[in-house]
Amino acid sequence: MNGKTAHILIVDDEKGLRYGTQRLLEDEGYSVETAENGEEGIRLGTSKEFDVALIDLKMPDIDGMDVLKEIINIHPNTICFIVTAFASYDTAIEATRIGAFGYLPKPFTPEELIYQVEQGIRQRELIIEAERLKKEREANLLELAFEKSRLNAIIKSINEGVLIINRVGEVAYYNYAALKYLNISDLKISEPVLYKLPEKISDIITNILEKETFSLKTITTQIEVKPNQELVIEAACTPISQPDGSLAGVVVIIGNITDFKKIELIKNQFISMVAHELKTPLAAVQGFLNIFLDKNMNLSEETKEDYLKRSVVRLKGLTDLVNDLLDISRMEIKTKQREIEIIRIEEVLTGTLQFLEFELKKKGISIEQNIQPNLPTIKADLNEITRLLTNLLSNAIKYNKENGIIKVEITTSSNYLNIKIADTGIGLKPEEKNRLFSEFFRAKNEKTRGISGTGLGLTIVKRIVDSYYGKIDVDSTYGEGTTFTISLPININ
Amino acid sequence: MIQEKFKKILLVDDDIDLLDQNKALLISRGFAVVTAESGEEGWKMFQSENPDAAILDLIMEQMDAGFVLSHRIKKTEHGKKIPVFILTSATYDTGFKFSASTAEEREWIKCDGVLNKPVVVEELISKLENFAGITK
Numbered sequence: 001m002n003g004k005t006a007h008i009l010i011v012d013d014e015k016g017l018r019y020g021t022q023r024l025l026e027d028e029g030y031s032v033e034t035a036e037n038g039e040e041g042i043r044l045g046t047s048k049e050f051d052v053a054l055i056d057l058k059m060p061d062i063d064g065m066d067v068l069k070e071i072i073n074i075h076p077n078t079i080c081f082i083v084t085a086f087a088s089y090d091t092a093i094e095a096t097r098i099g100a101f102g103y104l105p106k107p108f109t110p111e112e113l114i115y116q117v118e119q120g121i122r123q124r125e126l127i128i129e130a131e132r133l134k135k136e137r138e139a140n141l142l143e144l145a146f147e148k149s150r151l152n153a154i155i156k157s158i159n160e161g162v163l164i165i166n167r168v169g170e171v172a173y174y175n176y177a178a179l180k181y182l183n184i185s186d187l188k189i190s191e192p193v194l195y196k197l198p199e200k201i202s203d204i205i206t207n208i209l210e211k212e213t214f215s216l217k218t219i220t221t222q223i224e225v226k227p228n229q230e231l232v233i234e235a236a237c238t239p240i241s242q243p244d245g246s247l248a249g250v251v252v253i254i255g256n257i258t259d260f261k262k263i264e265l266i267k268n269q270f271i272s273m274v275a276h277e278l279k280t281p282l283a284a285v286q287g288f289l290n291i292f293l294d295k296n297m298n299l300s301e302e303t304k305e306d307y308l309k310r311s312v313v314r315l316k317g318l319t320d321l322v323n324d325l326l327d328i329s330r331m332e333i334k335t336k337q338r339e340i341e342i343i344r345i346e347e348v349l350t351g352t353l354q355f356l357e358f359e360l361k362k363k364g365i366s367i368e369q370n371i372q373p374n375l376p377t378i379k380a381d382l383n384e385i386t387r388l389l390t391n392l393l394s395n396a397i398k399y400n401k402e403n404g405i406i407k408v409e410i411t412t413s414s415n416y417l418n419i420k421i422a423d424t425g426i427g428l429k430p431e432e433k434n435r436l437f438s439e440f441f442r443a444k445n446e447k448t449r450g451i452s453g454t455g456l457g458l459t460i461v462k463r464i465v466d467s468y469y470g471k472i473d474v475d476s477t478y479g480e481g482t483t484f485t486i487s488l489p490i491n492i493n
Numbered sequence: 494m495i496q497e498k499f500k501k502i503l504l505v506d507d508d509i510d511l512l513d514q515n516k517a518l519l520i521s522r523g524f525a526v527v528t529a530e531s532g533e534e535g536w537k538m539f540q541s542e543n544p545d546a547a548i549l550d551l552i553m554e555q556m557d558a559g560f561v562l563s564h565r566i567k568k569t570e571h572g573k574k575i576p577v578f579i580l581t582s583a584t585y586d587t588g589f590k591f592s593a594s595t596a597e598e599r600e601w602i603k604c605d606g607v608l609n610k611p612v613v614v615e616e617l618i619s620k621l622e623n624f625a626g627i628t629k
Contacts, residue, residue: 280508287510287610288514296521
């Protein structure tokens with residue numbers, strides 16, 4: 001048997017028959033063990049697994065049927081034969097019922113014995129092979145089931161919605177993200193689903209399913225599932241093929257792109273605003289140039305000079321705006337170009353006031369400083385801190401009254417360095433205060449007429465302060481003045 | 494002569510440069526001009542001056558100050574009779590989508606046309622002529 005010696009057990013109380021059978025089988029190349037009674041037979045037959053057992057029916061101690069039962073109970077694949085001289089139809093039936101493979105009537109010829117044993121061994125080989133296959137299949141199935149449940153767990157846990165539709169438009173598989181993104185409350189496997197899907201998706205799927213031929217190309221569409229951009233999805237529909245190349249169905253992968261859309265909207269709005277802000281000064285300069293070229297206009301020298309000067313002012317404003325935009329864009333990239341160093345704020349203040357000296361003198365503004373002695377240093381980018389003070393102080397000059405005052409106070413409180421800049425200018429109306437830090441907002445009223453600015457100064461201030469995890473407060477009374485208080489954490493990294 | 498039909502034109506713009514330019518151009522073409530620098534001031538000027546046409550900047554103290562003012566003007570008996578134009582650089586190319594080119598849009602916007610900055614005085618005059626043709 002496959003080059004392996006078959007082990008045979010002989011249980012028989014008749015010594016002659018035992019030895020005779022043993023010798024016959026050993027001559028055939030089998031390895032044989034013998035038991036001289038039922039008890040010994042059970043002990044041997046259960047302690048190790050024999051390929052074949054020949055069990056005498058009538059033994060003085062234990063009946064052969066019981067020996068058979070015990071052995072089969074432990075080793076169901078041992079092929080057992082009941083051997084007896086008292087052959088009867090009933091015992092044969094009974095023995096087979098209990099689990100004997102065959103029945104060997106005494107006396108038997110050597111040929112009969114060997115033929116039966118060979119049959120038994122073949123049977124055992126078949127049984128063992130069948131069992132091996134069964135185990136293999138079970139192992140495969142287990143692995144498959146595990147693989148399936150693992151895939152299932154993965155698909156259920158991902159953020160993308162997954163919906164698989166078979167070739168007749170029924171649900172083959174879905175995960176809950178798909179329900180959420182498609183705004184469908186319930187789906188059953190095998191139910192027709194196309195009518196429940198957004199039209200754009202069902203159109204794509206119908207198109208794929210109805211075509212004679214298909215390519216494995218993904219078709220993508222974006223859909224606003226809930227109005228006002230509350231839920232926007234992107235659905236990617238891909239045909240799936242059977243192993244034979246025919247169409248199996250369509251897999252739809254659904255991503256939530258709501259946040260992306262919101263960012264896109266903000267970006268587009270910002271670009272629109274920037275474009276508008278850039279066009280306005282250009283329109284003003286172009287307008288002046290058009291007047292110079294207009295044949296119907298009769299401009300006095302005085303008016304000409306006035307228009308030219310105003311054009312220069314607008315172009316200067318445009319340059320400032322471009323610079324501010326570049327600053328904001330640099331801040332968006334941030335940290336990369338930042339040079340963090342130890343900064344003494346009082347030194348930055350002195351430098352900034354010197355830089356603004358001309359503007360201060362022109363408007364007759366006086367500065368009152370109240371700087372706490374022995375101020376702690378801060379770690380920051382000198383350019384940014386300088387920009388912060390420049391923007392706030394130049395606003396305090398621009399929006400101040402003639403011969404007004406700017407009070408600068410620098411103090412510490414717990415872990416913050418507090419910079420307070422108060423002007424005696426036109427102040428803010430409450431509704432203006434709320435919009436102060438938004439891009440391009442400029443207070444427009446009878447008192448701000450003629451004050452130029454990009455509308456980005458305070459946006460930049462706010463961004464700098466935020467980037468250092470600081471805070472900014474505004475206190476203002478319309479007609480009296482505005483106070484900005486900046487708090488920057490000390491010992492920031 | 495168009496200048497006879499629209500003797501006095503109200504210009505409202507918070508950009509003093511554009512206001513002065515358009516004023517100078519219109520005066521050079523024989524119109525009389527009254528000006529205002531905000532929506533609120535423009536409303537007062539409209540009521541006190543009874544202009545024959547109004548040209549309103551769109552973005553002033555508020556993003557839609559020009560629309561607000563044109564709505565107020567078009568609600569009055571006098572306002573219904575005169576052409577009101579919105580003046581702006583915020584058009585299709587900058588992402589703000591309106592043109593007042595259809596009746597439906599004009600119903601919403603309540604103005605008779607949109608003019609791009611910087612305004613070309615000939616274009617304005619031809620718009621006034623068109624308007625006069627329609628109402629004749």
